[in-house]
Amino acid sequence: MFYREAGDFKTSYVEDNQTFPIKFDRWRYYAVLAFAFAVVPFFINDYWVNAIFLPFLIYSIAAIGLNILVGYCGQVSLGTGGFMAVGAYAVYKLMTSFPDVSLFFHVLLAGGVTAIVGVLFGLPSLRIKGFYLAVATLAAQFFLVWLFNKVPWFYNYSASGQINAPERTVFGTLVSGPSADAWAKYIFCLVFTVIVAVIARNLTRGTQGRKWMAIRDMDIAAEIIGVDPLKAKLTAFAVSSFFVGVAGALFFSVYLGAVEVGEAFGINKSFLVLFMIIIGGLGSIFGSFAGAAFLVLMPVLLKNILVGGLGWPTDLAAHLEFIIVGGLIVTFLILEPHGLAQLWRVTKEKLRLWPFPH
């Protein structure tokens, strides 16, 4: 009944190659976009934006970025937290150095800076693979955090080493700082998320994505059929770091507003984003969203149910959260090792035949 292809005729190559070839899927996608852009901003308040939407959108961008590197190109990275820190500190330096420029460009430039740093730390990937590469990127993580702690220039010589986001505008509307409206912050991050998702989706469907996947599946074979591993791996690092840098910039400037590098961008952040894409599904854009939603929203939901709804003590609820989220992760991965994205794919297949499976 749902997701039927019957009667959905394609008369041109463009139609046949579109992102969502099934009509129902396409309309669902439009509906979600319309809801996100036209309905949510009118009903959003500070709690929703700061506790639910911003973390979800920003972690989705980071997860998409990491998914390109790990899921599509097969290069394991544990440096996500460090790269997010690069984005955050880059945007901080840009915001304080050029206060009159729109924050939009600052965020993009911060992504660019992160891309350069990402390529530098991606260079070892030409020589080492798998776990060894993971260790090399782990070094990037620790080095970057140490650097931002050590060199006072990065935090403008403040006494505490904290960086604070000043108030900056986009098209005359405040998006960073304490007085920014909830809807403005939300729309700003939503625009970035949609752009990143569309770019990532199209990159991975095209030549570039095929090259990455060829490298992921077997790099020697890929080299034989004419894929240049140097270019493929370094572009993957560049694109991935760009997205992660954008996520880090938004995380600092719009979401938190004040950041301490060791606490906000430590090794835990790298693992969190890696878990997001593993649970969501490696090599899937939808999986990045699903994984981010699972790991960001589930704890908030559980907290609200256990403390807000049932009135349990906060420490008991906090411990139970770990148990429940951990248990769910194990359950999901046993039932479906390819993550939530695969679960979604199977559901779609079933829905196509429903209610007459035979």
Place this chain on the structure above:
Amino acid sequence: MKMKLISAAVAAIVAGAPAMADLTFTSLSYRTGPYAANGIPFADGYADYFTLLNERDGGIGGEKVNLIECETGYNTEKGVECYESTKGSGALVYQPLSTGITYQLIPKATADGIPVHSMGYGRTSAKNGEVFNGIFNYPANYWDGASVAIKYLLSENGDNLSGKKVALVYHNSAYGKEPIRTLEELSKKHGFELSLLPVDHPGQEQKSQWLQIRRDKPDYVLMWGWGVMNQVAIQEAVNIRYPMENFIGIWWSGSENDVLPAGDGANGYKALTFHNTGSDFPLFADIAKYVKDAGKAAGAGDQIGTALYNRGLYAAMLAAEAAKTAQAMHSTAALTPAQMRDGMENLEITEEKMTALGLPGFGPSFKVSCQNHGGDGLTAVVQWDAGAKKWNKITDFIAPDADVLGPLVAADAEAYAKEANITPGCK
């Protein structure tokens, strides 16, 4: 996307019913994670004092107190979630017990018009009330602590520290970095040599720092630690046989939980404090009667009288006194956050007031004003007696070196005012 919306909708339904009560206080506590050992006693003390007021006096000025607790795990993201989820409930004041979260809340709470009381932590220059209208850090701040520690060392050494070596072991975060600027100034003034040894979060690994101390043999070690870092540092100091009486912690490194794991080795360890320790105060009889024996104690109820429990109690007491001041000023029992701010700005703690509360000599007398949101910074030194398992106050409350701190506070507040476009002035 779909999944998100469904779960978000459920979250909103569940979160959408905050209890509206008369006087709402929030406790952004942490009873889990690497800082739980220190977070639990503070949260218990904070909650128990309000329970006592409700049970014994029927609240503050006839209005019951509604305490909302939210678990932050000392994590800034969770802290933001807690702030956003509780600010709609009419919260009068925030006491996040985390310098990182305080930095986070300073601009947010200022924009929302809710005061923040970072008692002995947070941004030191919040002492300047003309720039930080709604942020308070009385009765003492980190720079006071650093100054008093050096003053104490001066008094131990016949007012001469030149040529001495002082090492600072600190939590590598905004919190731990706070005293560095002051200590650098003081080292210039008094001619001691300062070395800095950062310890990364959470602080379980400090072998290399203590190896360096063993090699350099500094005359004194100061510590700005928190959570599990304190216990590890004290144990490492015992392991390298560092003389404990030359090892001084800030008030956040001076709880029973920090010294007990090291056993007898920790005997003689010193720490700063801005309030008294122990449970030899008349108020504790009331706590036993109305809270503990009534089965209403927060947490496990086993922390009563410990250093951090007393600090939580003290924080709650100052909040309640500020609320009373505000009620008197505005002649209303129900308060708004703006009225609470006025109450905090006109708070005066005197010896008579504390005696009337059943806490004679518990803390220093001080008076808050618009120019001075930080009190006088009076701080005492306590020493751990491992045999009796208690802290002994070994000095009176010492005043910090205002000549050094004044310009530093002014400079940092001015920098913030410039950054945040604030025109300094009294409300």
